[in-house]
Amino acid sequence: MSVLYELSGVARYFQRGPTTVRALDDVSLEIEPGEFVALEGPSGSGKTTLLQILGALDRPSAGTVTFDGSDLVKQPDSELAELRLHSFGFVFQQFNLIPTLTAVENVEAKLAPAGGTRGRALELLAEVGLAERADHLPAHLSGGEQQRVAIARALSFEPRVVLADEPTGNLDSATGGEIIDLLANLAAEHGSTVIVATHDASLAARAPRRVAMRDGKLAGNVRAVPA
Amino acid sequence: MFYLRYLRNELVRRRTRTIVTLVGLGLGVALVVAIASLSKGLDRAQQKTLDPLAGIGTDLTVTLAPQQQQSQGFGFGPGGGGGNRDLIQSNLSVLTDLSKLGKPGAHFVHDFFLPGTQLTFPQRAAQQIASLDGVQKTTTGLTLLAEHQEGVVPKIVATLKTQAKTLTIQRNLPRPTAKDFAQMQACLQKAGVTLGRPQTQQGQGFGNGFGGGTGQRNDANRQAFQKCLPASMRRFRTRVTTPSQTLKQVLDPPQTNISTTAYTIGGADQSSPNMGVVTAAQVTKGTFLSPAGGKEALVATSYAAKHSLKVGSKLNLNGTTFTIVGLVSPPLGGQSADVYLPLKQLQTLASEKNLANVILVHAKSSSDVAKVKQEIQRALPQAQVASSKDVADTISGSLVDASNLSHDLGLALSVVAAVAAFLLAALLALSSVGKRVRELGTLKALGWTQRMVVRQVAGESLATGILGGIFGIGLGVLAAVAIDAFGPSLTASSSTGSDFANLGVSTVRTATRSVSLTAPVGITVLAIGFGLALLGGLIAGTAGALRAARLRPADALRQVE
Ligand SMILES: Nc1ncnc2c1ncn2[C@@H]1O[C@H](COP(=O)(O)OP(=O)(O)O)[C@@H](O)[C@H]1O
Ligand SMILES: [Mg+2]
Numbered sequence: 001m002s003v004l005y006e007l008s009g010v011a012r013y014f015q016r017g018p019t020t021v022r023a024l025d026d027v028s029l030e031i032e033p034g035e036f037v038a039l040e041g042p043s044g045s046g047k048t049t050l051l052q053i054l055g056a057l058d059r060p061s062a063g064t065v066t067f068d069g070s071d072l073v074k075q076p077d078s079e080l081a082e083l084r085l086h087s088f089g090f091v092f093q094q095f096n097l098i099p100t101l102t103a104v105e106n107v108e109a110k111l112a113p114a115g116g117t118r119g120r121a122l123e124l125l126a127e128v129g130l131a132e133r134a135d136h137l138p139a140h141l142s143g144g145e146q147q148r149v150a151i152a153r154a155l156s157f158e159p160r161v162v163l164a165d166e167p168t169g170n171l172d173s174a175t176g177g178e179i180i181d182l183l184a185n186l187a188a189e190h191g192s193t194v195i196v197a198t199h200d201a202s203l204a205a206r207a208p209r210r211v212a213m214r215d216g217k218l219a220g221n222v223r224a225v226p227a
Numbered sequence: 228m229f230y231l232r233y234l235r236n237e238l239v240r241r242r243t244r245t246i247v248t249l250v251g252l253g254l255g256v257a258l259v260v261a262i263a264s265l266s267k268g269l270d271r272a273q274q275k276t277l278d279p280l281a282g283i284g285t286d287l288t289v290t291l292a293p294q295q296q297q298s299q300g301f302g303f304g305p306g307g308g309g310g311n312r313d314l315i316q317s318n319l320s321v322l323t324d325l326s327k328l329g330k331p332g333a334h335f336v337h338d339f340f341l342p343g344t345q346l347t348f349p350q351r352a353a354q355q356i357a358s359l360d361g362v363q364k365t366t367t368g369l370t371l372l373a374e375h376q377e378g379v380v381p382k383i384v385a386t387l388k389t390q391a392k393t394l395t396i397q398r399n400l401p402r403p404t405a406k407d408f409a410q411m412q413a414c415l416q417k418a419g420v421t422l423g424r425p426q427t428q429q430g431q432g433f434g435n436g437f438g439g440g441t442g443q444r445n446d447a448n449r450q451a452f453q454k455c456l457p458a459s460m461r462r463f464r465t466r467v468t469t470p471s472q473t474l475k476q477v478l479d480p481p482q483t484n485i486s487t488t489a490y491t492i493g494g495a496d497q498s499s500p501n502m503g504v505v506t507a508a509q510v511t512k513g514t515f516l517s518p519a520g521g522k523e524a525l526v527a528t529s530y531a532a533k534h535s536l537k538v539g540s541k542l543n544l545n546g547t548t549f550t551i552v553g554l555v556s557p558p559l560g561g562q563s564a565d566v567y568l569p570l571k572q573l574q575t576l577a578s579e580k581n582l583a584n585v586i587l588v589h590a591k592s593s594s595d596v597a598k599v600k601q602e603i604q605r606a607l608p609q610a611q612v613a614s615s616k617d618v619a620d621t622i623s624g625s626l627v628d629a630s631n632l633s634h635d636l637g638l639a640l641s642v643v644a645a646v647a648a649f650l651l652a653a654l655l656a657l658s659s660v661g662k663r664v665r666e667l668g669t670l671k672a673l674g675w676t677q678r679m680v681v682r683q684v685a686g687e688s689l690a691t692g693i694l695g696g697i698f699g700i701g702l703g704v705l706a707a708v709a710i711d712a713f714g715p716s717l718t719a720s721s722s723t724g725s726d727f728a729n730l731g732v733s734t735v736r737t738a739t740r741s742v743s744l745t746a747p748v749g750i751t752v753l754a755i756g757f758g759l760a761l762l763g764g765l766i767a768g769t770a771g772a773l774r775a776a777r778l779r780p781a782d783a784l785r786q787v788e
Contacts, residue, residue: 085674100237101236
């Protein structure tokens, strides 16, 4: 099986006044298709920054990011948008649902650029167990329900990769566990690679592969032995 | 269509933001509409009302006012003299012999008519002006200051006796024939008078003897002479006897119980109802003077109210009864009077036959007015020619203030309001986009292209602009309707005449016209207001969206709301 992601010497610097913040510093990493990777590390270690580069939301300051054989750094914005639409699915800590759209409309927002239908959006909601709440606004949904909508939205086009940034950060531990399970199961069903950033070690422990980060650098790379 | 539902949801579900935006836009647009309409309304009111001579249907008025230096050589003017002396002479008729009004102690009512501050001149001057190039029509009018006096004929009347005049007459008398002389001699001898002069000097002696000479003789001699004179000589003697005259004249206005009320009276050409010192347009009640020019009168509403006169009332002027056929409101500027009679009637009453003191001139086209004014001034240097503008300059009042304001500031205010509406629309759109940067970043993270994001936001701005514009137009029209309905009354007033202290009478009178302010709403104004709200929102919304959509999704997502 070919490599899905190949990162080499990836760095991301931010200028904050006179000092340069090295959010990512010389990160080299390979990710296989279908992997479930936990990106763990304390707050500020660069997890979000790395996820954004992997998901084509940001470009690195240095290094190369090869996704499915092509260098993301060299792609134009329009190509990156196309990749985000069909190849990536994002799940955020804050859910990032559109507040004026109902649950089903939030899923439609992802489908719309490719002419997706409301029926498909309802199917996806049913997959995350929210068929009955399709017409509720985010404000009328619980945190767990909102994150389910976000997962349904992320899985719309059977993406190659689901990128989840602290998906349980705003949920209680029981709900968080359910969300992680749902994410893992659906990703497996849809054949998607999952990369979850978390600062919760117990959550990370459930992932077959754990990549640890500290101060923008890789601090560990552990593959669990398949059971 | 998802995008349209999204758009609708953004407007409907962010209700507070939408309402604030719509109210803001609406007020901006309404302000533009209201100010522009108000400005137009004021312009219209000015055109209608402040064009003072239009009220009397004319472009120019020609009058003859007293001047310090009078040039000679035109058939126009009172002739000779200058300055106030003309006026005093013209007005002296009021100091006529009051004894003619009745015996001392008798009650009298009499109206005296004075030319006031405007000297009279022959009516034919109007024909002279009518023949000028560019003149369409002329009308003459006579506006006089009337003094209504009522009281008891005074006793203090001076009686003046004019002295008999001595006339020197050069005439050769026929020499008496020998026969005449013999007869006279015989006659005198018979009467007992002897002649002690040589015969040859007789003729000369008669000539000298008639005046004082004979008076020194005794009566008997004198009678004898008279009796014996030949008939031809007796006739001559009667011719040179000049009679002495007795005149009664009041030297100063008598201090009696005579009460004087002053009013102004105008003579109008009743055959010209659309142009004259009074026009049919001024009639508020009743009718205009009939073309026949009979014993009819028009009375100013204010004068009628003061003297309890109404249509049908009788007006007695020095024994002639006039029937009031209509009430008139005063025009702004021009001549305004309390009472109007057909011109001929007034001329007769005031003994001003064929005289007028104002010529109204209507130019063939309004662009000719300045040229016509010059021509008249060249033809009649003594004349004072006033155009609408000259008269308008004497008009004051809230309408003038408001109109000047509208002229000076109307455009500026409209522009300011328009800019404010535009900026407001832009500001609201920008702030609305500013709060949605994270949302727009999310859309990009979902795979929306920059174009799709901008299109969505621009669509929202467009919809908001349309709704705000419609709301604003509604609000603006409502404001205009409110102004029409309860609009403030603006007044314009002008003072005509002058303080005529020489006669102790003031002819200063003020015509006031009140106009209800209207705010006509034009399609252009509505379109401009609407367009501005739309453009402001659209431009700002699109610009804001473009800025947000250009951000890398990572940066947009990192923005805190
Ligand atoms: N846009 C930015 N400007 C400046 N500093 C940033 C920016 N984004 C991230 N950083 C800094 O980079 C470091 C890594 O941040 P992040 O990737 O968000 O860490 P994590 O997600 O692991 O908490 C932090 O020190 C953060 O403050
Ligand atoms: Mg983070």
